[in-house]
Amino acid sequence: MEIEIAAAPAGKEASEARSVLRLANLSKSFGGVQALDRVSLQVGRGEVHGLLGQNGSGKSTLIKILSGFHAPDPGAQLWIDGQEISLPVAPGALREHGLSFVHQHLGLIPSITVLENLLVYDLAIADRWAINWRAEAQRARELFARYDIRLDPLAGVSRLSPVERAQLAIVRAFDWLQRTRGGEGASGLLVLDEPTPFLPADTYAYVLETATLRASSNFTSAPGMT
Numbered sequence: 001m002e003i004e005i006a007a008a009p010a011g012k013e014a015s016e017a018r019s020v021l022r023l024a025n026l027s028k029s030f031g032g033v034q035a036l037d038r039v040s041l042q043v044g045r046g047e048v049h050g051l052l053g054q055n056g057s058g059k060s061t062l063i064k065i066l067s068g069f070h071a072p073d074p075g076a077q078l079w080i081d082g083q084e085i086s087l088p089v090a091p092g093a094l095r096e097h098g099l100s101f102v103h104q105h106l107g108l109i110p111s112i113t114v115l116e117n118l119l120v121y122d123l124a125i126a127d128r129w130a131i132n133w134r135a136e137a138q139r140a141r142e143l144f145a146r147y148d149i150r151l152d153p154l155a156g157v158s159r160l161s162p163v164e165r166a167q168l169a170i171v172r173a174f175d176w177l178q179r180t181r182g183g184e185g186a187s188g189l190l191v192l193d194e195p196t197p198f199l200p201a202d203t204y205a206y207v208l209e210t211a212t213l214r215a216s217s218n219f220t221s222a223p224g225m226t
């Protein structure tokens with residue numbers, strides 16, 4: 001099931017050209033379980049979408065196909081910014097196309113610090129020695145202050161509360177988009193897979209507000225929530 005929160009765009013062709021993401025004919029079965037059955041989804045620039053469905057209806061499966069964790073069944077098609085991308089995508093490949101994810105189980109590494117988690121994708125692609133840790137710690141403090149979050153960049157993630165972990169995962173996703181897609185005219189898509197059950201009501205509202213604000217300025221969000 002799909003609910004489009006944003007207003008429907010004018011013409012079909014115009015809207016497809018403006019789409020940040022378009023999926024067609026996406027199916028996925030796990031043995032005898034059909035998790036996704038010919039799903040289509042189109043997300044336009046500046047739109048906020050919510051994927052609604054009961055437990056087990058396939059929301060996470062769709063997001064895991066985008067993040068390269070699962071391969072879809074043959075026949076699916078995907079376009080990012082109008083460019084067709086062949087499926088399956090390699091794990092994390094769509095980050096390079098401006099997609100940023102917060103997974104249902106957050107995807108943090110508990111045994112390392114807040115700062116190392118914040119930069120974990122940089123660590124995966126860059127030489128560790130090329131990172132100026134002192135400058136990055138300061139940048140992280142400013143980043144957390146901007147989001148009104150009290151996190152010590154040098155603290156171990158294993159010591160964080162569930163709320164703090166969710167905050168870190170969400171800010172990390174925003175930060176990745178901001179750093180990699182902050183340029184004029186660059187589109188980006190933030191994909192949230194139910195990270196909010198861990199959050200108190202006021203923080204939950206804040207995440208939605210921030211996502212909506214970002215969408216209206218530059219980026220697009222697709223929170224998957226039940």
Ligand SMILES: Nc1ncnc2c1ncn2[C@@H]1O[C@H](COP(=O)(O)OP(=O)(O)OP(=O)(O)O)[C@@H](O)[C@H]1O
Binds near residue numbers: 053
């Ligand atoms: N790795 C897997 N192996 C086998 N079956 C799976 C696997 N992942 C998901 N499924 C099945 O696919 C279906 C869709 O699961 P999915 O996790 O995508 O649902 P969901 O909408 O995210 O649910 P929830 O609201 O509980 O997070 C379910 O029937 C689930 O049991």
Ligand SMILES: [Mg+2]
Binds near residue numbers: 104194
């Ligand atoms: Mg799920």
